[in-house]
Amino acid sequence: MTERPPHGTARPGGRTARTREAVLAAALEELGVHGYAALTVDRIAQRSGVHAATIRRRWRSVQGVIIDLLAQHSGSLPTPDTGDLRQDLHELARAIADYHASPRSRNFIEATIVAAAHNPQVSDIVRDAFTARTEQVTCIVTRAVARGELSPDVDAREVIAALSAPFYYRLLVLRGTADDRLVHTSAEAAYHAARGGVFVPPPSGP
Template structure:
């Protein structure tokens, strides 16, 4: 796998964009019918109508395709900004829950985690992907700090990571569905903890 986006993936139009769209759509469809371990470049070529040599040249491996697909699918997650921290956390939790309840997305995440277990490059890409998702949603917390809803030294990234963690424990460890109770309790627990100062940076927190 390559940590950089697949060759040509940033171009807004033309044959490169059409090829990328076809291959990613084929991968997403395939993950709705079978697990990541069953996915091959030959199957992607057959589903997408794109020659396997083209797929191999641009993505190198199935993992490379799936990394690009995860980046595309993750962009559908909302970053709410209602002006109320509690409401924003609950909305983000619902968005994370909906994303992970889709079979294709679950297979996508599980496949990447499995690949990362034996491929150092996959481990780095998986970590960078989730760090990026946390960074994108950290403004929810920073805006709450600006409004005076949270302590000024609250670590925004820790708050978002704590919100997401129960969902991935449910999906990757327990292998169970995400229900309304998990969405509600995850959001509410993080809200109460953040308000209480649990996520304040240790190097700035006052002594006892």
């Protein structure tokens, strides 16, 4: 136990990987049942069957576990490819709504925002994780450009951010859950704005 490998270097499926899976799954369960406010290393230990001392040694704190959960979750967003921008945006909005539909996911998102508010390092990690997720799905926009649906000058990240923002506003600020209506309006609003040229940056001087 004195030679502790850093995250991800142990062989997959080995004890280190199994421990990580158990701890992250337990943390997510706890978030779903009791929320972030009640999340402690001891509760994660109890639910996962992994010793609290082991969790503290490897993740240091609840925040460390949240950061690792974020790493595990990023990349889980599907990227629609229907051959039609409008349809792609609707499917992406649906995927976000489906993800937000589970209390576990909602509590996890809220936990990351809370952890970010408490810690500048976590804040950077949250920003990087969401920026990377946005980047992943920008190919929806680049494909639409290739098909001639949008101007080549369009800022793809702005389109994706415009579609995503209403879901986080609903969740974090209006304290509600996403519904079919929000899927419709967020996808349609992003589509109309994109087609209307809103996300084409102004020409910059030489």
